[in-house]
Amino acid sequence: MGEVAVGSVVPSCHKSLLPPTGPQFGGGEWKGKLNPKWQCSVLIFGSKRQPLAIKNQIEKPATYSSSISTDIPLYESPVASFDQYLEDKPRVFKAIFPDKGRSQQLNEEEWRIQMLPIQFLFLTVWPVIDMRLRYKSKGIDYPPGVPCDITNVLELDIIRWKLEGLDDMLKPSHFTLGVKGALYPDRRGMKSRLKGQLQMSISFVLPPVLTLVPEDVRRDVAESVLNRLVENMKLKVNSSLLADYSEFKREKPKNLV
Template sequence: MAVSSTVFSCPTMLGRRRSMAAAEMRTLRWGAKCQLSTAKPSKYSSKISTDVQLHESPQALFDEYLEDKSRVFKAMFPDKPKSYRLNEEEWRIYMSPINFLFLTAWPVVDMRIRCKSNGQDYPPDVPRDITKVLELNMMKWELQGVGQVMEQSDFTLGVQGALYPDRGGSHTRLKGQLEMNVSFVLPSVLAFVPEDVKRSVANAILSGLVDSMKHKVIESLVADYNMFKNERKAHNTTSSF
């Protein structure tokens, strides 16, 4: 009883104990971050290619369509209303949430879209005789919603790709490549997670992104190009009168 009365009657002692407890918590957090920073990241990658028929019109070449980068961006990401243009070549996109293990995160991506021509500075896999190439590169990204569990640097995502019309005789094919890489370091409390589980998580993330880029994006882009052809045809018809 005497001890209890001493403790309650001494605010200074209580303050010291609280300070010591706070210091211990900071030490534990710092130690956890050190464990994360020295852990070896798990890295996974996926590379796909696309090759679809493109019904190109001589009066509305796909090369001309690619010049309107703002239109191309909207066609490639039609279900991303939360996006805006940063500069001439870059857009910020608020992507759909992704789930991995017990976490749900909301990626925010800065994507650069460039048009290149005459074989200058083409990506390695693109033939130099291609007239025009649309190049995509993720310049910056942020993973929102995991700040209490993971550091931003513990999860990285890379995306780069190219699309171009390949003309052979009277036929045109829309070809392209897309490469995605994901790397993450799990918190120390999840260090026991088996490699096959981590791989399945990474594959789920990559397959979702790849499926979206390969199917939704390509289909939307081709559909918008068809609209571009119709608009050009209507304009030419009106101009002829």
Template sequence: ASFDQYMDDKLRVARAVFHDQTKTKQLNEEEWRVKMAPMQVLFMNVQPSADVKLTIKSNGEDYPPHIPHHISKILEVHFIKWELKGLNTLDNDPYHFSLDLDVKGTIYPERSGKHTLLKNQIEMKISFILSPEMGFIPEDVLQTAFEMVFKTMSNEMKQDFNGRLLADYNSFKRYKSKKNSV
């Protein structure tokens, strides 16, 4: 069973990526709400959650520019909405700031001879606006802190996604192999 055949079962792929049903909720066919592990950002405890859209594309159609067109299928991951409990509750706080976070990723198999590697690329854009009261914290310090937190989070997600996808793909291959041998 090829990885392309595995990716044809979109619901299975989504369940492999978002395996913890207590922390995920399917919103529609392509979108999921995911609660992530709490983290410390500067002096605040933050509980992030995101609405994530999973899209499977094939045959080079509408691929991001960095993906070679010989790749037969890709899984696009787009974090379309964020909630950062702990930061979002600061609306009445004089130290309030707004954060805009755009995260997009692509997962695809890269074949080299008999071997296949799972490639995972994530692009992240962070921007924020500080209230005047937060002027005592240099903007570059905040930028570095947020970049570090979200890069750590994205690296953990990449490893988790890859690990779960590969484990589930191996289960899929074993199932298909048994089914075909009967």
């Protein structure tokens, strides 16, 4: 922004708060005291010799979360258990994220995913996430909520992320995306069941251009976005993953021949 001529504005906040003087105001000294709460609430651009600095107010990050669980029948094969299926992490990942054009494998446990665009308020962003899949067994370092007597569990976790599609003015000064999930077979009852849990959370500070959006509107939109994402993940587990496991069971006897 350009500078404003000194003569066109009040050059000092302190001078603007001085009491008026002159015969029309009694001519005497003003005996009252200035209220210390009186402060300048606008930024006045003075000359370079007398700059005025105003401390910016730091907004606390807003955090929103959504969680979901799945519990459906699991029909296993004696020669192709679901434990064996979960050990094949690339196959499990492909079943959950079938679009090869939007994902790439980084190493044995990690994949990078270009997510579909997410609309939030007036913004459209393209999150890029790095997801890690870890196969765990014998109750060692299980995720919270998974019983220790479960034979095996596949843990999902987002370890890195970035937002694409935003210019500098619209980028939040703080943004955190968290996704944690677990998938496992539960054979403790009369019949085997496939169980899973997924929790997704976001934490951010809105850019200044969006700070006037009411908090209740922000919350409704954020929770709606998160709910759609976790519901989509659950749908893929309940359909794509089980369909691929059925194919895995058909393939296994052929491999044993």
